[in-house]
Amino acid sequence: MGRVDTIIGELGRIAEDPVGYVAGWKERHGRKAIGVLPMNFPVELVHAAGALPVVVQESRVPITLGRSLIFEYYCGYTRSLVDQAVTSQLDMLDGMFIVDHCVALLGAMDAIRYALPDMPVYLAQFTASMDEPWSPPQVRDEIALLQARLAALCGVTITDQALRRSIALFNHDRALLRRVYELRRTGRIALRAAEMQVLVQSAMVMDIEDHAAAMTELVEVIDIERRPAADGVRLHFSGHFCHAPQPELLDLIESCGATVVDDDLYTGYRYISTDVPDLADPLDGLTTWYFDRNNNVPCSTRAQKTVDWESYLVAAVAADRSEGVVTLMPKFCEPHMLYFPELRKALLDRGIPHLLLETEHEGLALETVRVRVEAFVETIKRRAAVAPELA
Amino acid sequence: MPLMSGITDPKPFVPIANAAPNRLLSTRAGGALVKDYWDRLFSARERGATVVWYNGAALNPIFQAAGIEWCHGEAFGARLAAMHLEGPAQRTGEEYGYSNELCSYARTTLGCAVLTKRAAETSGSSLMPDQDVLASRLPPPDLFVNAYAGCSTGQQWDEISYRLFNKQLPFFKVSYPLLWGNNPDDGYLQGAEWEKASHYVAAQIYKLIEFLEAHTKRKFDWEALREAMHYIKRASELRLEAMALCRAMPAPATFWDWIASIAPINFLPGNQALVDYFAGVKAEIEQRVVAGVAALPNERYRLAFDGIMNWNKVGWLANKFAETGSAVMVGRYTHNSFWNEPQLIDADDPILGMAQHYLLCPFNHSARVLGQLLLRECETYGVEGVVFHATRTCRSASNGQMVMAQMAQRAGLQTMFFEGDVADESFYKDAVLESRLEAMLETIDVRRKLG
Numbered sequence: 001m002g003r004v005d006t007i008i009g010e011l012g013r014i015a016e017d018p019v020g021y022v023a024g025w026k027e028r029h030g031r032k033a034i035g036v037l038p039m040n041f042p043v044e045l046v047h048a049a050g051a052l053p054v055v056v057q058e059s060r061v062p063i064t065l066g067r068s069l070i071f072e073y074y075c076g077y078t079r080s081l082v083d084q085a086v087t088s089q090l091d092m093l094d095g096m097f098i099v100d101h102c103v104a105l106l107g108a109m110d111a112i113r114y115a116l117p118d119m120p121v122y123l124a125q126f127t128a129s130m131d132e133p134w135s136p137p138q139v140r141d142e143i144a145l146l147q148a149r150l151a152a153l154c155g156v157t158i159t160d161q162a163l164r165r166s167i168a169l170f171n172h173d174r175a176l177l178r179r180v181y182e183l184r185r186t187g188r189i190a191l192r193a194a195e196m197q198v199l200v201q202s203a204m205v206m207d208i209e210d211h212a213a214a215m216t217e218l219v220e221v222i223d224i225e226r227r228p229a230a231d232g233v234r235l236h237f238s239g240h241f242c243h244a245p246q247p248e249l250l251d252l253i254e255s256c257g258a259t260v261v262d263d264d265l266y267t268g269y270r271y272i273s274t275d276v277p278d279l280a281d282p283l284d285g286l287t288t289w290y291f292d293r294n295n296n297v298p299c300s301t302r303a304q305k306t307v308d309w310e311s312y313l314v315a316a317v318a319a320d321r322s323e324g325v326v327t328l329m330p331k332f333c334e335p336h337m338l339y340f341p342e343l344r345k346a347l348l349d350r351g352i353p354h355l356l357l358e359t360e361h362e363g364l365a366l367e368t369v370r371v372r373v374e375a376f377v378e379t380i381k382r383r384a385a386v387a388p389e390l391a
Numbered sequence: 392m393p394l395m396s397g398i399t400d401p402k403p404f405v406p407i408a409n410a411a412p413n414r415l416l417s418t419r420a421g422g423a424l425v426k427d428y429w430d431r432l433f434s435a436r437e438r439g440a441t442v443v444w445y446n447g448a449a450l451n452p453i454f455q456a457a458g459i460e461w462c463h464g465e466a467f468g469a470r471l472a473a474m475h476l477e478g479p480a481q482r483t484g485e486e487y488g489y490s491n492e493l494c495s496y497a498r499t500t501l502g503c504a505v506l507t508k509r510a511a512e513t514s515g516s517s518l519m520p521d522q523d524v525l526a527s528r529l530p531p532p533d534l535f536v537n538a539y540a541g542c543s544t545g546q547q548w549d550e551i552s553y554r555l556f557n558k559q560l561p562f563f564k565v566s567y568p569l570l571w572g573n574n575p576d577d578g579y580l581q582g583a584e585w586e587k588a589s590h591y592v593a594a595q596i597y598k599l600i601e602f603l604e605a606h607t608k609r610k611f612d613w614e615a616l617r618e619a620m621h622y623i624k625r626a627s628e629l630r631l632e633a634m635a636l637c638r639a640m641p642a643p644a645t646f647w648d649w650i651a652s653i654a655p656i657n658f659l660p661g662n663q664a665l666v667d668y669f670a671g672v673k674a675e676i677e678q679r680v681v682a683g684v685a686a687l688p689n690e691r692y693r694l695a696f697d698g699i700m701n702w703n704k705v706g707w708l709a710n711k712f713a714e715t716g717s718a719v720m721v722g723r724y725t726h727n728s729f730w731n732e733p734q735l736i737d738a739d740d741p742i743l744g745m746a747q748h749y750l751l752c753p754f755n756h757s758a759r760v761l762g763q764l765l766l767r768e769c770e771t772y773g774v775e776g777v778v779f780h781a782t783r784t785c786r787s788a789s790n791g792q793m794v795m796a797q798m799a800q801r802a803g804l805q806t807m808f809f810e811g812d813v814a815d816e817s818f819y820k821d822a823v824l825e826s827r828l829e830a831m832l833e834t835i836d837v838r839r840k841l842g
Contacts, residue, residue, distance in 0.1 A: 069793045073492065073783050103543045106569060107790035110758045114794045123571045128546060129564040134598070138566075138591070149573075303537075303546050303564060305553065332492055334544040334786070338551050341488030 002225040007218045008195050011202035011211075018057055018205040022092050025052055025207060032094035032154055037081075037109065038242040038266055039100050039301060040126060040293065042286040044276060045147055046097075047166040047208060049154040054093065055204035058243040059084050062362055069111040075332045076361025077243040078108035085112040095120035095153050099142065101128050102301055104332070105242070122149050130294055130304040140287040147283065163282040169208050171275040176215035177203065178272055180222065185262050185320045189226040193237065193260035194247035201244055201267050233380045236322035237263035238313055238343070239336060241270070241301055245328045245359055252366055253326060256373040257381075262320040264297055264313065265328070273297045300339035309339055310346035317352055323380050324353035326373075331360045353380050412713040413686050415644050417675040418651040421668050425654045429470065435460045435530040441607055444532040446500075446549055447539030448565070448749035449729065451658050452623060452741075453596070456616035457603040462529055463658045464552075468499035470654075471526060472702035472814035480506060480526040481815065495784045495815035497548040503529055504555050534560055534606055536599065540567035541755035542787035563602045565595045567750060572757045579760050580732065585750075592746035619661030620741040626669045627730040630656060633673035634726060636680055638772055641690040642718045643679035647709035648672075648686070649725035650700055656729040691716030692832055693773050697723050697765060697795060698780030699754075699788040703816035711824065715832055720772035724788075727764055728753045758791030762798035769804060775835050776805035778828070783810060783818040805838070807831040 001009075014021045022033045032051040036043060046053035058080045066083025084090050090112070096119060098109050106123070113121040124142040127135045151158045177199060183189040184196065199218075203211050235258045237250075244267040254260060264270050274293040279285040293299075298307040317325060325347055329336045340356070347354040355376040357369060435442045441459040454461040471477040477499050484502030485491065491498075506527035535553055539545025546564065553562045568588045570577075577584040600611045630652065637644050652672060659665055678684070694712070696719045701708060712719050730736070732751060736744035756764070765777065777799050782788045796806040807827040812818035 071781055071789050071793070073789075074786060101543050101569065103541070103786045103790065106571075107786055110571075110791055111794060114758060114797075122573055123569065125568050125571070127566045128543060129566045132564065132566075132595075132598075134594070135566070300547060300550075301543065303550050305550075305558065305562060308554075334493055335547050337490045337493040338497065338544070338547050340490075342551070342554060344488055 003221045004218060004225045007214050008198055011206075011214060012195075012198040014206055015057075015198050015201040016060075018054060019089060019092060021205060022052065022054055026092065033092060034150070034153075035090060035093040035096040037096070037098040037100065037105055039102075039270075039299065040290055041097065041099050042143065042146075042276075042289065044163060044166040044170050044282075044286065045143070045150055045158065047169070048158045048163040049150040050156055051094070051150070051154050052207060056081060056084070056090070056093075056096070057201065057205065058361065059089055060246075061087070061089070066111075069115060070108060073332055074104050074107065075242075075330045076359070077330065078104045080243075080361055081108045082111045082115070085115045090116065090119070093119070095122070097122045097124070097146070097150070099124045099126045099146070100301065101125050102242075102335070104334070120153055122146070124149075126290060128302050130291055130302050131306065136287055136291065139290055140283060143283050143286050160282055164278070166208075167276045167278070167282060167285060169212065173203055173208050173212040173215060174272040174275055176212060176219055178269075179219050180215075181262070181269055181272070183223055187228050187231075187261070189222050190228045190259075191222070191226060192254055193250040193263070196260075196263075197244055197247065197250065197265070197267050200271050204267070204271070232257045232259035233377050234259055234261045234321060234323045236261065236313075236317050236320060236325045237265055237268070237328060238325055239328040240265045240267065240330060240359070241299055241333065241336065242266055243330070246364065248366065249328075249357075249359065249364065249369065252370055253373050256370060257377045258373070261322055262316060264309075264316065270297045270299065300335040308342070308346075310343045313343060314346050314350055314352070322352075323384065324355065324376065326376075327354065327356045329356060329358050331358050353383070410688055410710075410713045410716070412645065412647060412709050413684070413688065414709070415648045415651070415672060415675055415686075417668075417671040418648055420671060421652055421655045424659055424664060424668060425470075428659055429467075432460055432462060432530065433528045440530075441533045442530045443534050443536055444529075444549075444552060445536040445538060447537060447542075447545050448567075448752065449657055450536060450538055450565075450599070450749075452616055452619040452661050452745070453599060453603070455619050455660050456612045457600070457607055458609060458612065458615075459533075459603070459607060460530075461658065462532070464500040464548075465496045466654060466658050467503060467529060468496040468814050469700070469702045471499060471503075472816075473705060474525075475703065476525050477703070477814055483526070491815065491817070492784060494544050494548065495812055497544060497551075499814050501548070501551060501555065502526065504552055507531055508555065532556065532560060535562040536565070537562070538565040538567075538749060540749055540752035541569060544787070561602070561606050563599055565592065565599060565749070567592060567752075567755060570750060570756050570760065572759065579756070579764065580735075580747075588750055589743060589747045592749055593743045596742050596746055596749075616741060617738055620736055620745070621661075621738040622663065622666050623656075623661040623730055624733045624736045624738055626656060626661075626665045627733040627736075629666065629669035629673050631731065631733070633669065633676050636673070636676045637720065639680045641683070641685035641687065642693070642720060643676045643684060643686055645686045645709075646696050646719035646722045646725055647705065647712075649722070650705055653700075653725065653729065687713050687716060687718050689716045690718045692835060693718050693720050693775055695719070695721045695765065695769050695772070695774045695777045696780065697777060697792060699724055699782050699785055699813050701780060701782070701811040701816075701819060702814055704811065704819055708824075711828075715828060717828070717832065719778070720774055721768045723753045723761070723765070726768060727751075754787040754790065756791075758794035759798075761791045762795040765795050765799060766802050766804075769799070769802070774804065775838075776807070776831050778831075779806065779808045781808045781810050783812040784815060785813050788813070805831045805834050 043053035063083040070082040124146040276289040480502035484498035489498040510527040537549035809824035
C-alpha cells in the first residue's frame with residue numbers, strides 16, 4: 001500500500017466515524033466541539049473560538065426514532081439529523097449552529113432543539129437573497145452576533161488576530177484540496193470520486209491543522225503514486241447541496257466505465273471553491289466569502305439574479321472536458337427540484353449528455369442504477385464513435 | 392366487555408346520516424367578490440394595466456396604492472385546486488420537468504406561467520385546449536415581487552418565475568428572518584428579535600415602494616395606502632370579533648366557513664366592500680347565536696385543525712368532519728393568519744404594522760411558539776382534539792407539527808395526523824383520515840367517561 005492509500009484510508013476512517021473522531025479530539029484537547037449545519041457556515045469563527053467545528057454529516061444508520069419528530073417527506077439528510085439527535089449520536093457536541101435558511105434544515109434544527117433541550121442551538125440567519133445592497137450589512141451583522149455567541153459559549157474572546165489565523169489555516173487547506181481537484185480534472189492523477197469525497201468530508205470534521213498536514217503530504221506524492229490509468233468516459237457530478245452521496249453509489253457509477261473528473265457537490269468542489277479574502281476586518285472577509293461563494297459556484301438555495309447554476313455547470317463541463325453530467329438529486333430537495341428543468345434545458349441546448357439519479361437515505365436500488373448508468377455511458381461512447389464519422 | 396373497572400365500552404362509532412354542515416350564507420358574497428377580482432385581473436392587459444406577480448405576504452395594499460394590479464401566485468394555485476382545475480397547470484409543470492414532490496403551489500403556478508407564455512405566444516388563449524384556458528388566463532407580468540416568509544422554497548420559486556420570463560422583468564425581493572427565538576425573552580410579538588426583524592422588514596417595504604415608483608414612473612399614493620389599511624384593519628377587527636362569537640355552544644360557524652373567508656382577507660382590495668363583507672359575516676353569526684342556529688346538526692366534538700388547507704378537498708373535508716359531529720373550531724391557517732393582530736396597524740403610519748404582519752405568517756414561527764399558540768386557541772375554543780394536516784409537498788406548513796402534537800398531548804389533548812397536500816389531491820388518503828379520526832373521537836369518548 002502506497003502513502004496515498006494510507007492517507008486516504010486514515011481520512012476515510014474519520015469521515016466514516018466523525019462521532020468517534022470528535023470524542024477523541026475532545027479528550028485530547030479538552031475543548032468544545034460545535035456542530036454546524038450546511039451550507040454556508042463560516043467555520044473559521046468556531047476555530048477562532050478554540051473549538052472544533054464539525055459539519056454534521058448524514059449518518060449511515062437507518063432512521064428510526066427520528067420519525068417521531070420529522071416527516072418522511074423531508075430529505076434524507078434532515079431526517080438523519082433529527083434521528084441522530086434523538087438516538088444520542090449528537091451528544092458529543094457542545095452546541096449546534098446554523099446560518100442557512102432552508103425550510104427543511106430549519107425544521108430539522110427546531111426538532112433537534114426540542115429533542116435536546118440542554119443543547120445550545122443558535123440560528124444566525126444569513127439573508128439568502130444576494131442581490132440587494134442591504135444584504136451584505138445584514139449578513140455582517142449576523143456574523144458579528146454569531147461571533148459573540150460562540151465566544152460566550154466557549155468562554156473566550158475571539159480576537160481579530162485569532163480569526164485571521166483561522167482564516168489563513170482554512171484557506172490553506174482549501175487550496176490543497178483544490179490542488180488535488182486540479183490534478184484530477186486535468187487527468188494527471190487517478191482518484192476515485194469516493195476518494196475525493198473522503199478528502200473533503202474529512203476536512204469538514206477534522207482539526208484543520210491535522211487535515212492540512214495530511215493533505216500536504218498527499219499532494220507531495222499523489223502525482224507519483226496515482227498515475228492515471230486507462231480513461232473511462234469523463235463525467236461531472238452535480239447536486240447534493242448538503243450531504244455526501246453514498247460512496248457505493250459513486251463507486252458503482254465509476255465501475256460502469258466512467259471516470260469522474262469534477263463536481264459541484266457540497267462534499268466536493270462547492271465546499272472548497274472559495275477562500276475568505278484577507279481584509280482589514282476579518283468579519284468583512286467572512287461576509288465577502290459568503291457572497292463570493294455563490295458567484296463562484298452558484299447554488300439554487302441562494303436567490304441571485306446575476307448568476308445561474310446552469311451557466312456555471314455548462315462552463316465547468318467545458319473546462320473539465322466532461323463528456324456527460326450526472327445529476328445527483330436527493331429526494332425531496334426542493335431547491336434542486338425547482339432548478340432541475342433549468343439545468344436540463346441548458347445541457348440539452350448544448351448537447352451535453354445528462355443523467356438524473358435521485359438519491360435517498362435508505363433503499364437506493366443500486367442494481368437499477370447500474371443499468372441506467374451503463375446505458376448512459378454506452379450512449380456517450382457511441383456518440384463519441386459516431387461523431388468522427390460525421391465530421 | 393368493560394375496558395377497565397367502572398368503564399363500559401363507548402358506543403360504536405357511527406357516522407351521522409344527513410349531517411351536511413350548515414355553512415354560512417354570507418360567505419357566498421366573498422366568493423362573488425373573489426370571482427370578480429380574478430375576472431378583472433384576467434383583462435388587465437386589455438385595459439393597459441401594469442401587473443405584478445407576487446408570492447407570500449399580503450402586499451396587495453402596497454400595489455393598490457401604487458396603482459398596479461396584483462396576482463398572488465399561491466392564491467391562484469389554491470383557486471385552481473379548489474375548482475378542481477389544477478390539472479392542466481400541474482401537467483404542464485410536470486412536462487417542463489418538475490417532480491411531483493415539489494411544492495404543489497409552486498408547480499401549479501409555474502405551470503400557469505408556462506401556459507401564460509404559450510397563450511401570449513399564440514396571441515391569446517383561443518388556441519389553447521379548453522381545459523387549459525383558465526390556467527393560462529393570468530395576464531403576463533410586468534414585474535415580480537417576492538415576499539415569502541417562513542419558506543425558502545417560496546423565494547426560490549420566484550427566482551424560477553423570473554427565469555421563465557427570460558430574466559427580462561424587474562424583480563424585487565423582500566427577505567424575512569424566521570422568528571426563531573434565540574434568546575429567552577423572544578416570543579410571540581415580543582423580544583429583541585421581534586423588534587429587530589420588524590424594523591428590518593419595514594425598511595425593505597420602503598425600498599419596495601421606491602422600486603414601484605421607479606417602475607411605474609408614478610409617485611406612490613400614501614393617502615391611498617392609509618385608506619386601504621384603514622379598511623383592512625376594520626375588516627380584520629370584524630373578522631376576529633366574528634371568530635370570537637363562534638365560541639358559543641353550539642358553534643354558529645366553523646373553521647370551514649373561515650376557510651371560505653381567507654381569499655377576501657388575503658388579497659382583495661382594501662375598500663368598503665371588504666369591510667361590508669366581514670360585517671355581513673359577523674351579522675349572520677350574531678343572528679345565529681341569538682337564534683341558537685348551529686353550524687352542525689349534531690355537534691359532539693370540538694376540534695382544532697393545524698396546517699395549510701387541502702384546497703382540493705375543502706367541501707369533502709367539511710362534510711367528513713360534520714358526519715362525525717366534529718365541529719372544527721379553530722385553525723392556524725385561519726385564526727393565526729392574515730392581518731390577525733390589527734392592533735399593530737397604525738392606519739396613519741402603516742408600514743411597521745404591515746411589516747409585522749408579514750412576519751406573522753403562520754409558518755414563520757418556531758415550533759415552540761406554534762405549540763403555545765395552538766394550546767391558547769384550544770383553550771379559547773374548548774377543543775378536545777387536534778387534527779394535523781401533514782401536507783406532503785409543504786415543508787413550511789409541516790415544520791414544527793410533530794413538536795406541536797407532543798406539546799398538545801402533554802396538555803391532555805388528543806391528536807391525529809392525516810396525509811394530504813395543499814394543491815395535489817393525489818396525496819390525499821381518505822382511509823387514513825377516516826380511521827384515525829374515528830380512533831381519536833373514540834378516545835375522546837373514553838376520556839369523557841373517565842371524567
